[in-house]
Amino acid sequence: MPDAAANPLIVAISSRTLFDLEDSHTVFEAEGINAYAAFQRSHEDDLLAPGIAFPLVRKLLGLNDGSPPEAPHVEVILISRNSADSGLRIFNSIAHHGLSIKRAAFSNGAPPFPYIRPFGADLFLSANAEDVTAALAAGVAAATLLPGTNSSKPAPQHRHDQLRIAFDGDAVIFGDEGERVSREGGLAAFAEYERSRAGEPLSGGPFRGFLDALHRLQAALPTGLDSPIRTALVTARSVPAHERVIRTLREWGIRLDEALFLGGRPKGPFLEAFGADIFFDDSQHNIESARGLVAAGHVPHGVANRR
Template structure:
Protein backbone atom coordinates (compact mmCIF):
# COMPACT_ATOMS: atom_id res chain seq x y z
CA UNK A 1 0.00 0.00 0.00
CA UNK A 2 1.23 3.56 -0.71
CA UNK A 3 2.31 5.75 2.18
CA UNK A 4 -0.66 8.04 2.81
CA UNK A 5 -0.08 11.77 3.43
CA UNK A 6 -3.61 13.17 3.52
CA UNK A 7 -4.09 12.98 7.29
CA UNK A 8 -0.57 13.90 8.34
CA UNK A 9 1.03 17.23 9.11
CA UNK A 10 3.49 17.50 6.21
CA UNK A 11 6.22 20.14 6.24
CA UNK A 12 8.47 20.80 3.27
CA UNK A 13 11.89 22.20 4.14
CA UNK A 14 14.72 23.52 2.04
CA UNK A 15 18.14 22.67 3.42
CA UNK A 16 18.63 26.43 3.96
CA UNK A 17 15.83 26.36 6.53
CA UNK A 18 17.19 23.53 8.66
CA UNK A 19 20.95 24.02 8.35
CA UNK A 20 23.39 26.92 8.26
CA UNK A 21 24.65 26.88 4.67
CA UNK A 22 26.60 30.14 4.82
CA UNK A 23 30.00 28.49 4.29
CA UNK A 24 28.78 26.34 1.40
CA UNK A 25 26.96 29.25 -0.22
CA UNK A 26 30.10 31.39 -0.05
CA UNK A 27 32.03 28.72 -1.95
CA UNK A 28 29.28 28.52 -4.57
CA UNK A 29 29.05 32.29 -5.08
CA UNK A 30 32.79 32.96 -5.15
CA UNK A 31 34.14 29.85 -6.86
CA UNK A 32 31.28 28.44 -8.90
CA UNK A 33 29.37 25.20 -9.11
CA UNK A 34 32.28 22.84 -9.77
CA UNK A 35 34.25 24.00 -6.72
CA UNK A 36 31.06 23.88 -4.68
CA UNK A 37 30.58 20.28 -5.75
CA UNK A 38 34.15 19.43 -4.71
CA UNK A 39 33.72 21.25 -1.40
CA UNK A 40 30.58 19.29 -0.53
CA UNK A 41 32.23 16.00 -1.45
CA UNK A 42 35.34 16.80 0.61
CA UNK A 43 33.15 17.69 3.60
CA UNK A 44 30.51 15.02 3.11
CA UNK A 45 31.05 13.60 6.60
CA UNK A 46 31.24 17.01 8.28
CA UNK A 47 27.76 17.74 9.65
CA UNK A 48 26.31 21.06 8.59
CA UNK A 49 25.72 23.47 11.49
CA UNK A 50 22.18 23.71 12.78
CA UNK A 51 20.03 26.37 11.13
CA UNK A 52 17.22 28.65 12.27
CA UNK A 53 14.32 26.17 12.17
CA UNK A 54 16.29 23.13 13.34
CA UNK A 55 14.81 23.18 16.85
CA UNK A 56 11.27 23.61 15.49
CA UNK A 57 11.64 20.69 13.08
CA UNK A 58 13.30 18.42 15.65
CA UNK A 59 10.60 19.06 18.25
CA UNK A 60 7.83 18.62 15.70
CA UNK A 61 9.20 15.26 14.61
CA UNK A 62 9.58 14.16 18.23
CA UNK A 63 5.78 14.20 18.53
CA UNK A 64 5.66 11.06 16.42
CA UNK A 65 6.44 9.11 19.58
CA UNK A 66 2.73 9.53 20.36
CA UNK A 67 1.93 7.26 17.41
CA UNK A 68 5.07 5.44 16.23
CA UNK A 69 3.24 3.08 13.88
CA UNK A 70 1.25 5.85 12.20
CA UNK A 71 3.27 9.09 12.54
CA UNK A 72 1.46 12.41 12.81
CA UNK A 73 4.28 14.43 11.26
CA UNK A 74 6.16 14.03 8.00
CA UNK A 75 9.00 16.33 6.97
CA UNK A 76 10.17 16.23 3.36
CA UNK A 77 13.41 17.80 2.17
CA UNK A 78 12.87 19.97 -0.93
CA UNK A 79 16.28 20.89 -2.30
CA UNK A 80 17.79 22.88 -5.14
CA UNK A 81 20.85 20.63 -4.92
CA UNK A 82 21.30 17.71 -7.26
CA UNK A 83 21.27 14.27 -5.61
CA UNK A 84 25.09 14.15 -5.49
CA UNK A 85 25.69 17.45 -3.70
CA UNK A 86 22.63 16.79 -1.56
CA UNK A 87 24.27 13.77 0.04
CA UNK A 88 25.93 15.98 2.66
CA UNK A 89 22.54 17.33 3.70
CA UNK A 90 21.14 13.81 4.07
CA UNK A 91 24.15 12.70 6.10
CA UNK A 92 23.74 15.76 8.33
CA UNK A 93 20.10 14.81 8.85
CA UNK A 94 21.24 11.35 9.92
CA UNK A 95 23.97 12.73 12.17
CA UNK A 96 21.47 14.78 14.17
CA UNK A 97 18.94 11.96 14.36
CA UNK A 98 16.23 13.79 12.45
CA UNK A 99 13.67 11.31 11.14
CA UNK A 100 13.57 12.78 7.64
CA UNK A 101 13.77 10.04 5.03
CA UNK A 102 11.95 11.55 2.05
CA UNK A 103 13.59 14.10 -0.23
CA UNK A 104 13.31 15.76 -3.61
CA UNK A 105 16.49 17.05 -5.28
CA UNK A 106 16.17 19.32 -8.31
CA UNK A 107 19.44 20.76 -9.57
CA UNK A 108 19.17 24.54 -9.67
CA UNK A 109 15.36 24.53 -9.63
CA UNK A 110 12.91 25.17 -6.85
CA UNK A 111 10.70 22.17 -6.07
CA UNK A 112 7.73 24.26 -4.89
CA UNK A 113 5.59 22.84 -7.72
CA UNK A 114 5.44 19.62 -5.70
CA UNK A 115 3.90 21.23 -2.61
CA UNK A 116 0.29 20.27 -3.49
CA UNK A 117 1.24 16.75 -4.58
CA UNK A 118 2.83 16.07 -1.20
CA UNK A 119 -0.02 17.66 0.78
CA UNK A 120 2.46 20.11 2.33
CA UNK A 121 0.90 22.63 4.74
CA UNK A 122 4.10 24.65 5.18
CA UNK A 123 7.15 25.13 2.97
CA UNK A 124 10.13 26.71 4.74
CA UNK A 125 13.08 28.14 2.85
CA UNK A 126 15.82 30.73 3.16
CA UNK A 127 15.45 31.53 -0.54
CA UNK A 128 13.25 34.62 -0.90
CA UNK A 129 12.41 34.27 -4.63
CA UNK A 130 11.28 30.67 -4.08
CA UNK A 131 9.01 31.67 -1.21
CA UNK A 132 7.60 34.67 -3.07
CA UNK A 133 6.67 32.56 -6.09
CA UNK A 134 5.21 29.80 -3.92
CA UNK A 135 2.95 32.32 -2.16
CA UNK A 136 1.87 33.84 -5.48
CA UNK A 137 0.87 30.35 -6.62
CA UNK A 138 -1.28 29.97 -3.51
CA UNK A 139 1.04 27.65 -1.60
CA UNK A 140 1.68 27.94 2.18
CA UNK A 141 5.27 29.16 2.30
CA UNK A 142 7.51 31.16 4.61
CA UNK A 143 10.90 32.83 4.39
CA UNK A 144 13.20 31.84 7.26
CA UNK A 145 15.00 34.92 8.57
CA UNK A 146 18.39 35.12 10.19
CA UNK A 147 18.12 35.21 13.97
CA UNK A 148 20.33 35.43 17.02
CA UNK A 149 17.94 33.39 19.16
CA UNK A 150 19.45 30.45 21.03
CA UNK A 151 17.71 27.17 21.75
CA UNK A 152 17.49 25.39 25.09
CA UNK A 153 17.92 21.78 24.00
CA UNK A 154 16.80 20.52 27.41
CA UNK A 155 13.35 22.06 26.95
CA UNK A 156 10.98 19.36 25.59
CA UNK A 157 8.10 21.70 24.75
CA UNK A 158 7.25 23.06 21.30
CA UNK A 159 6.00 26.65 21.35
CA UNK A 160 4.57 28.01 18.11
CA UNK A 161 3.44 31.61 17.71
CA UNK A 162 1.31 33.00 14.89
CA UNK A 163 0.26 36.44 13.82
CA UNK A 164 -3.40 36.36 12.83
CA UNK A 165 -4.21 38.55 9.81
CA UNK A 166 -2.33 37.57 6.66
CA UNK A 167 -1.02 34.39 8.30
CA UNK A 168 -3.85 32.31 9.76
CA UNK A 169 -6.60 34.45 8.25
CA UNK A 170 -6.79 36.18 4.91
CA UNK A 171 -6.05 39.87 4.40
CA UNK A 172 -9.62 41.16 4.03
CA UNK A 173 -9.57 43.04 7.34
CA UNK A 174 -6.00 44.23 6.88
CA UNK A 175 -7.13 45.71 3.57
CA UNK A 176 -9.83 47.68 5.40
CA UNK A 177 -7.25 48.95 7.88
CA UNK A 178 -4.79 49.96 5.16
CA UNK A 179 -7.50 51.78 3.19
CA UNK A 180 -9.56 53.44 5.92
CA UNK A 181 -7.67 53.34 9.21
CA UNK A 182 -8.07 51.83 12.66
CA UNK A 183 -11.55 53.08 13.50
CA UNK A 184 -13.00 51.71 10.27
CA UNK A 185 -11.17 48.44 10.90
CA UNK A 186 -12.75 48.03 14.34
CA UNK A 187 -16.20 48.91 12.96
CA UNK A 188 -15.77 46.32 10.21
CA UNK A 189 -14.75 43.62 12.69
CA UNK A 190 -17.61 44.34 15.10
CA UNK A 191 -20.11 44.33 12.24
CA UNK A 192 -18.80 40.97 11.00
CA UNK A 193 -17.98 39.43 14.37
CA UNK A 194 -19.84 36.17 13.69
CA UNK A 195 -18.59 35.88 10.11
CA UNK A 196 -15.45 33.70 10.08
CA UNK A 197 -12.46 35.07 8.25
CA UNK A 198 -11.36 33.52 5.01
CA UNK A 199 -8.41 31.18 5.62
CA UNK A 200 -4.89 32.51 5.25
CA UNK A 201 -1.78 30.62 4.12
CA UNK A 202 -1.17 28.81 7.43
CA UNK A 203 -4.71 28.01 8.50
CA UNK A 204 -4.33 24.35 7.57
CA UNK A 205 -1.03 24.14 9.47
CA UNK A 206 -2.83 25.28 12.62
CA UNK A 207 -5.64 22.76 12.05
CA UNK A 208 -3.12 19.91 11.72
CA UNK A 209 -1.30 21.07 14.86
CA UNK A 210 -4.61 21.11 16.72
CA UNK A 211 -5.17 17.46 15.77
CA UNK A 212 -1.88 16.54 17.41
CA UNK A 213 -2.87 18.54 20.49
CA UNK A 214 -6.06 16.46 20.64
CA UNK A 215 -3.93 13.32 20.45
CA UNK A 216 -1.83 14.66 23.31
CA UNK A 217 -4.97 15.06 25.41
CA UNK A 218 -6.00 11.46 24.66
CA UNK A 219 -2.52 10.27 25.57
CA UNK A 220 -2.67 12.21 28.83
CA UNK A 221 -5.93 10.54 29.80
CA UNK A 222 -4.19 7.17 29.61
CA UNK A 223 -0.89 8.47 31.00
CA UNK A 224 -1.66 11.10 33.67
CA UNK A 225 2.02 11.88 34.21
CA UNK A 226 2.37 13.07 30.60
CA UNK A 227 2.87 16.82 30.15
CA UNK A 228 1.58 18.34 26.92
CA UNK A 229 4.41 19.55 24.72
CA UNK A 230 2.70 21.74 22.11
CA UNK A 231 1.71 25.27 23.04
CA UNK A 232 0.16 27.54 20.42
CA UNK A 233 0.02 31.32 20.80
CA UNK A 234 -1.57 34.09 18.78
CA UNK A 235 0.48 37.30 18.87
CA UNK A 236 -1.38 40.01 16.99
CA UNK A 237 -1.61 43.78 16.68
CA UNK A 238 -5.38 43.46 17.08
CA UNK A 239 -7.00 44.74 20.25
CA UNK A 240 -10.55 45.02 21.59
CA UNK A 241 -13.10 45.11 20.10
CA UNK A 242 -11.61 43.39 17.03
CA UNK A 243 -10.25 40.51 19.12
CA UNK A 244 -13.59 38.74 19.27
CA UNK A 245 -13.90 38.04 15.55
CA UNK A 246 -10.44 36.45 15.56
CA UNK A 247 -11.44 34.14 18.41
CA UNK A 248 -14.78 33.30 16.79
CA UNK A 249 -12.94 32.43 13.58
CA UNK A 250 -10.61 30.03 15.37
CA UNK A 251 -13.60 28.40 17.04
CA UNK A 252 -15.33 27.97 13.67
CA UNK A 253 -12.23 26.14 12.42
CA UNK A 254 -12.38 23.80 15.40
CA UNK A 255 -9.17 25.11 16.96
CA UNK A 256 -8.24 27.27 19.91
CA UNK A 257 -4.94 28.80 20.93
CA UNK A 258 -3.39 28.19 24.33
CA UNK A 259 -2.48 31.87 24.58
CA UNK A 260 -3.56 35.03 22.80
CA UNK A 261 -1.81 38.39 22.94
CA UNK A 262 -3.90 41.27 21.57
CA UNK A 263 -1.24 43.95 21.65
CA UNK A 264 -2.86 46.88 19.86
CA UNK A 265 0.37 48.13 18.33
CA UNK A 266 2.78 47.28 21.17
CA UNK A 267 6.10 45.98 19.86
CA UNK A 268 5.61 42.22 19.56
CA UNK A 269 9.22 41.49 20.44
CA UNK A 270 8.52 42.58 24.04
CA UNK A 271 6.15 39.63 24.44
CA UNK A 272 8.02 37.23 22.19
CA UNK A 273 11.24 37.65 24.16
CA UNK A 274 9.45 36.25 27.22
CA UNK A 275 7.24 33.73 25.44
CA UNK A 276 10.26 32.37 23.52
CA UNK A 277 8.46 30.45 20.78
CA UNK A 278 10.54 28.05 18.76
CA UNK A 279 9.08 29.68 15.66
CA UNK A 280 7.04 32.83 14.99
CA UNK A 281 5.11 33.52 11.79
CA UNK A 282 4.18 37.07 10.71
CA UNK A 283 3.25 38.67 7.41
CA UNK A 284 4.63 42.13 8.18
CA UNK A 285 8.25 43.04 7.73
CA UNK A 286 8.08 45.81 10.31
CA UNK A 287 7.08 43.41 13.07
CA UNK A 288 9.80 40.93 12.15
CA UNK A 289 12.75 43.32 12.29
CA UNK A 290 12.57 43.31 16.08
CA UNK A 291 11.10 39.82 16.49
CA UNK A 292 13.94 38.08 14.66
CA UNK A 293 16.39 39.45 17.22
CA UNK A 294 14.76 37.45 20.01
CA UNK A 295 13.06 34.42 18.40
CA UNK A 296 13.35 32.30 15.23
CA UNK A 297 11.09 34.13 12.79
CA UNK A 298 9.45 33.40 9.45
CA UNK A 299 8.05 35.96 7.03
CA UNK A 300 4.82 35.00 5.25
CA UNK A 301 4.87 37.36 2.23
CA UNK A 302 1.12 37.22 1.70
CA UNK A 303 -1.58 39.80 1.09
CA UNK A 304 -1.92 43.55 1.09
CA UNK A 305 0.92 44.11 3.57
CA UNK A 306 3.33 42.67 1.01
CA UNK A 307 2.19 44.29 -2.20
CA UNK A 308 5.09 46.69 -1.86
CA UNK A 309 8.48 45.02 -1.85
CA UNK A 310 9.96 44.97 1.66
CA UNK A 311 13.56 44.41 2.65
CA UNK A 312 13.89 42.53 5.93
Protein backbone atom coordinates in the same frame (compact mmCIF):
# COMPACT_ATOMS: atom_id res chain seq x y z
CA MET B 1 -9.14 2.72 14.78
CA PRO B 2 -8.14 5.63 12.46
CA ASP B 3 -5.17 5.08 10.20
CA ALA B 4 -2.69 7.62 11.59
CA ALA B 5 -0.31 7.10 8.69
CA ALA B 6 -2.99 8.28 6.26
CA ASN B 7 -3.22 11.76 7.72
CA PRO B 8 0.24 12.94 8.83
CA LEU B 9 1.44 16.47 9.44
CA ILE B 10 4.03 17.06 6.71
CA VAL B 11 6.63 19.83 6.86
CA ALA B 12 8.94 20.44 3.91
CA ILE B 13 12.15 22.25 4.74
CA SER B 14 15.12 23.51 2.76
CA SER B 15 18.67 22.40 3.53
CA ARG B 16 19.78 26.01 4.26
CA THR B 17 17.25 26.31 7.07
CA LEU B 18 17.97 22.88 8.54
CA PHE B 19 21.76 23.32 8.58
CA ASP B 20 24.22 26.21 8.55
CA LEU B 21 25.23 26.27 4.88
CA GLU B 22 26.17 29.93 4.70
CA ASP B 23 29.85 29.28 3.91
CA SER B 24 29.02 27.06 0.95
CA HIS B 25 26.22 29.41 -0.12
CA THR B 26 28.76 32.22 -0.27
CA VAL B 27 30.83 30.05 -2.63
CA PHE B 28 27.75 29.50 -4.79
CA GLU B 29 26.95 33.21 -5.01
CA ALA B 30 30.55 34.18 -5.81
CA GLU B 31 31.67 31.31 -8.08
CA GLY B 32 28.58 29.45 -9.28
CA ILE B 33 27.06 26.00 -9.00
CA ASN B 34 30.08 23.99 -10.15
CA ALA B 35 32.34 25.56 -7.53
CA TYR B 36 29.61 25.00 -4.95
CA ALA B 37 29.32 21.31 -5.84
CA ALA B 38 33.10 20.89 -5.66
CA PHE B 39 33.14 22.61 -2.27
CA GLN B 40 30.46 20.28 -0.91
CA ARG B 41 32.22 17.16 -2.19
CA SER B 42 35.56 18.26 -0.72
CA HIS B 43 33.83 18.79 2.66
CA GLU B 44 31.65 15.69 2.42
CA ASP B 45 32.88 14.29 5.72
CA ASP B 46 32.63 17.61 7.55
CA LEU B 47 29.44 17.60 9.57
CA LEU B 48 27.17 20.61 9.23
CA ALA B 49 26.19 22.67 12.25
CA PRO B 50 22.49 23.12 13.07
CA GLY B 51 20.70 25.89 11.22
CA ILE B 52 17.89 28.25 12.16
CA ALA B 53 15.15 25.57 11.90
CA PHE B 54 17.07 22.67 13.42
CA PRO B 55 15.54 22.98 16.94
CA LEU B 56 12.06 23.16 15.41
CA VAL B 57 12.65 20.06 13.28
CA ARG B 58 14.01 18.10 16.23
CA LYS B 59 10.89 18.95 18.27
CA LEU B 60 8.55 18.13 15.38
CA LEU B 61 10.09 14.70 14.87
CA GLY B 62 10.18 14.16 18.63
CA LEU B 63 6.38 14.28 18.66
CA ASN B 64 6.40 10.80 17.10
CA ASP B 65 8.17 9.33 20.13
CA GLY B 66 5.64 7.72 22.43
CA SER B 67 2.61 9.28 20.74
CA PRO B 68 -0.65 7.30 20.80
CA PRO B 69 -1.10 4.84 17.90
CA GLU B 70 -4.17 6.76 16.72
CA ALA B 71 -2.34 10.11 16.63
CA PRO B 72 -1.25 11.48 13.24
CA HIS B 73 2.50 11.26 12.90
CA VAL B 74 4.83 14.06 11.79
CA GLU B 75 7.02 13.80 8.72
CA VAL B 76 9.77 16.20 7.71
CA ILE B 77 10.85 16.22 4.06
CA LEU B 78 14.03 17.79 2.75
CA ILE B 79 13.57 20.06 -0.29
CA SER B 80 16.92 21.21 -1.68
CA ARG B 81 18.44 23.02 -4.65
CA ASN B 82 21.49 20.77 -4.23
CA SER B 83 22.11 17.81 -6.51
CA ALA B 84 21.95 14.37 -4.96
CA ASP B 85 25.74 14.23 -5.31
CA SER B 86 26.45 17.48 -3.46
CA GLY B 87 23.63 16.69 -1.05
CA LEU B 88 25.44 13.66 0.36
CA ARG B 89 27.05 15.92 2.97
CA ILE B 90 23.57 16.97 4.09
CA PHE B 91 22.40 13.38 4.52
CA ASN B 92 25.59 12.53 6.42
CA SER B 93 24.75 15.37 8.82
CA ILE B 94 21.11 14.24 9.11
CA ALA B 95 22.31 10.76 10.09
CA HIS B 96 24.84 12.15 12.57
CA HIS B 97 22.19 14.21 14.35
CA GLY B 98 19.75 11.29 14.43
CA LEU B 99 17.00 13.04 12.49
CA SER B 100 14.39 10.70 11.03
CA ILE B 101 14.17 12.32 7.58
CA LYS B 102 13.54 9.69 4.91
CA ARG B 103 12.23 11.60 1.89
CA ALA B 104 13.93 14.33 -0.12
CA ALA B 105 13.90 16.15 -3.44
CA PHE B 106 17.16 17.48 -4.92
CA SER B 107 16.57 19.84 -7.86
CA ASN B 108 20.21 20.60 -8.84
CA GLY B 109 19.77 24.37 -8.94
CA ALA B 110 16.25 24.47 -10.36
CA PRO B 111 13.33 25.83 -8.30
CA PRO B 112 12.25 22.90 -6.08
CA PHE B 113 8.77 24.14 -5.14
CA PRO B 114 6.90 22.02 -7.76
CA TYR B 115 7.64 18.95 -5.62
CA ILE B 116 6.11 20.39 -2.45
CA ARG B 117 2.47 19.68 -3.31
CA PRO B 118 3.02 16.09 -4.55
CA PHE B 119 4.61 15.35 -1.18
CA GLY B 120 1.41 16.64 0.47
CA ALA B 121 3.25 19.26 2.55
CA ASP B 122 1.21 21.29 5.02
CA LEU B 123 4.08 23.76 5.49
CA PHE B 124 7.20 24.78 3.58
CA LEU B 125 10.14 26.62 5.17
CA SER B 126 12.98 28.00 3.07
CA ALA B 127 15.66 30.66 3.02
CA ASN B 128 14.78 31.36 -0.63
CA ALA B 129 12.06 34.01 -0.84
CA GLU B 130 11.20 33.18 -4.45
CA ASP B 131 10.51 29.54 -3.61
CA VAL B 132 8.35 30.61 -0.68
CA THR B 133 6.32 33.02 -2.83
CA ALA B 134 5.79 30.28 -5.43
CA ALA B 135 4.67 27.80 -2.77
CA LEU B 136 2.15 30.30 -1.38
CA ALA B 137 0.80 30.89 -4.88
CA ALA B 138 0.33 27.11 -5.18
CA GLY B 139 -1.76 27.08 -1.99
CA VAL B 140 0.85 25.77 0.47
CA ALA B 141 1.54 27.55 3.75
CA ALA B 142 5.09 28.83 3.43
CA ALA B 143 7.52 31.23 5.09
CA THR B 144 10.98 32.60 4.52
CA LEU B 145 12.96 31.63 7.57
CA LEU B 146 15.48 34.30 8.43
CA PRO B 147 18.63 34.07 10.55
CA GLY B 148 19.06 36.13 13.71
CA THR B 149 20.10 39.76 13.45
CA ASN B 150 23.69 39.28 14.59
CA SER B 151 24.80 36.18 12.66
CA SER B 152 23.64 33.18 10.68
CA LYS B 153 23.51 31.07 13.83
CA PRO B 154 20.18 29.66 14.98
CA ALA B 155 17.89 31.68 17.22
CA PRO B 156 18.29 30.79 20.91
CA GLN B 157 16.86 27.47 21.97
CA HIS B 158 14.22 27.81 24.64
CA ARG B 159 13.83 26.02 27.92
CA HIS B 160 10.43 24.52 27.09
CA ASP B 161 10.17 20.86 26.19
CA GLN B 162 6.91 21.67 24.38
CA LEU B 163 6.83 22.57 20.71
CA ARG B 164 5.69 26.21 20.77
CA ILE B 165 4.39 27.87 17.61
CA ALA B 166 3.12 31.45 17.37
CA PHE B 167 1.08 33.00 14.58
CA ASP B 168 0.13 36.48 13.54
CA GLY B 169 -3.55 36.76 12.64
CA ASP B 170 -4.33 38.98 9.66
CA ALA B 171 -2.79 37.81 6.34
CA VAL B 172 -1.43 34.66 8.03
CA ILE B 173 -4.19 32.66 9.75
CA PHE B 174 -6.89 34.98 8.40
CA GLY B 175 -7.28 36.91 5.17
CA ASP B 176 -5.88 40.43 4.83
CA GLU B 177 -9.20 42.31 4.67
CA GLY B 178 -8.59 43.95 8.06
CA GLU B 179 -5.16 45.19 7.02
CA ARG B 180 -6.60 46.61 3.79
CA VAL B 181 -9.25 48.53 5.72
CA SER B 182 -6.66 49.82 8.19
CA ARG B 183 -4.34 51.02 5.43
CA GLU B 184 -7.12 52.71 3.51
CA GLY B 185 -9.05 54.29 6.39
CA GLY B 186 -6.85 54.21 9.49
CA LEU B 187 -7.26 52.53 12.88
CA ALA B 188 -10.62 54.15 13.64
CA ALA B 189 -12.10 52.80 10.41
CA PHE B 190 -10.60 49.38 11.12
CA ALA B 191 -12.10 49.29 14.64
CA GLU B 192 -15.55 50.23 13.34
CA TYR B 193 -15.31 47.73 10.48
CA GLU B 194 -14.47 44.90 12.88
CA ARG B 195 -17.07 45.96 15.44
CA SER B 196 -19.84 45.99 12.84
CA ARG B 197 -18.82 42.54 11.60
CA ALA B 198 -18.06 40.89 14.91
CA GLY B 199 -20.44 38.02 14.16
CA GLU B 200 -19.10 37.35 10.66
CA PRO B 201 -16.23 34.84 10.44
CA LEU B 202 -13.03 36.12 8.90
CA SER B 203 -11.84 34.55 5.68
CA GLY B 204 -9.03 32.02 5.89
CA GLY B 205 -5.45 33.05 5.21
CA PRO B 206 -2.55 31.04 3.79
CA PHE B 207 -1.85 29.29 7.11
CA ARG B 208 -5.38 28.12 7.85
CA GLY B 209 -4.69 24.68 6.35
CA PHE B 210 -1.51 24.24 8.37
CA LEU B 211 -3.34 25.36 11.51
CA ASP B 212 -6.04 22.77 10.80
CA ALA B 213 -3.40 20.03 10.44
CA LEU B 214 -1.61 21.15 13.59
CA HIS B 215 -4.88 21.23 15.53
CA ARG B 216 -5.71 17.71 14.29
CA LEU B 217 -2.38 16.50 15.64
CA GLN B 218 -2.80 18.43 18.89
CA ALA B 219 -6.27 16.99 19.46
CA ALA B 220 -4.87 13.44 19.45
CA LEU B 221 -2.28 14.26 22.16
CA PRO B 222 -2.62 15.12 25.85
CA THR B 223 -4.33 18.44 26.50
CA GLY B 224 -3.61 21.43 28.71
CA LEU B 225 -0.19 22.06 30.18
CA ASP B 226 0.76 18.41 29.58
CA SER B 227 0.35 18.77 25.82
CA PRO B 228 3.61 18.47 23.85
CA ILE B 229 2.36 21.29 21.57
CA ARG B 230 1.39 24.81 22.59
CA THR B 231 0.16 27.48 20.19
CA ALA B 232 -0.35 31.22 20.42
CA LEU B 233 -1.98 33.98 18.43
CA VAL B 234 0.19 37.11 18.66
CA THR B 235 -1.63 39.96 16.96
CA ALA B 236 -1.46 43.74 16.79
CA ARG B 237 -5.25 43.78 17.19
CA SER B 238 -6.78 45.15 20.38
CA VAL B 239 -10.28 45.48 21.86
CA PRO B 240 -12.84 45.68 20.20
CA ALA B 241 -11.25 43.92 17.21
CA HIS B 242 -10.66 40.81 19.33
CA GLU B 243 -14.23 39.51 19.20
CA ARG B 244 -14.28 38.64 15.50
CA VAL B 245 -11.03 36.68 15.88
CA ILE B 246 -12.40 34.64 18.79
CA ARG B 247 -15.69 33.92 17.02
CA THR B 248 -13.89 32.93 13.82
CA LEU B 249 -11.68 30.38 15.58
CA ARG B 250 -14.78 29.06 17.36
CA GLU B 251 -16.55 28.72 14.00
CA TRP B 252 -13.59 26.84 12.56
CA GLY B 253 -13.35 24.54 15.58
CA ILE B 254 -9.71 25.51 16.12
CA ARG B 255 -8.02 25.73 19.50
CA LEU B 256 -5.22 28.21 20.15
CA ASP B 257 -3.79 27.88 23.63
CA GLU B 258 -2.85 31.52 24.12
CA ALA B 259 -3.95 34.78 22.51
CA LEU B 260 -2.04 38.04 22.86
CA PHE B 261 -3.84 41.19 21.64
CA LEU B 262 -0.99 43.68 21.74
CA GLY B 263 -2.56 46.81 20.30
CA GLY B 264 0.55 47.64 18.28
CA ARG B 265 3.19 46.87 20.93
CA PRO B 266 6.44 45.28 19.61
CA LYS B 267 5.97 41.53 19.36
CA GLY B 268 9.53 40.35 20.01
CA PRO B 269 9.53 40.52 23.84
CA PHE B 270 6.16 38.75 24.03
CA LEU B 271 7.35 35.98 21.69
CA GLU B 272 10.45 35.52 23.82
CA ALA B 273 8.28 35.33 26.94
CA PHE B 274 6.07 32.71 25.25
CA GLY B 275 9.18 30.78 24.22
CA ALA B 276 8.22 30.39 20.56
CA ASP B 277 10.17 27.86 18.55
CA ILE B 278 8.91 29.67 15.47
CA PHE B 279 6.74 32.69 14.72
CA PHE B 280 4.93 33.48 11.47
CA ASP B 281 4.05 37.04 10.40
CA ASP B 282 3.40 38.87 7.13
CA SER B 283 4.99 42.13 8.33
CA GLN B 284 8.72 42.70 7.90
CA HIS B 285 8.52 45.17 10.79
CA ASN B 286 7.26 42.46 13.14
CA ILE B 287 9.81 39.98 11.83
CA GLU B 288 12.59 42.45 12.66
CA SER B 289 11.18 42.77 16.19
CA ALA B 290 11.33 38.99 16.61
CA ARG B 291 14.64 38.13 14.93
CA GLY B 292 17.42 37.23 17.31
CA LEU B 293 14.87 36.33 19.99
CA VAL B 294 13.00 33.53 18.18
CA ALA B 295 13.06 31.91 14.76
CA ALA B 296 10.96 34.24 12.60
CA GLY B 297 9.26 33.16 9.38
CA HIS B 298 8.15 35.89 6.99
CA VAL B 299 4.92 35.13 5.11
CA PRO B 300 5.03 37.27 1.93
CA HIS B 301 1.26 37.47 1.58
CA GLY B 302 -1.38 40.17 1.60
CA VAL B 303 -1.47 43.93 1.17
CA ALA B 304 1.66 44.49 3.30
CA ASN B 305 3.71 42.65 0.69
CA ARG B 306 2.28 44.07 -2.51
CA ARG B 307 4.60 46.16 -4.65
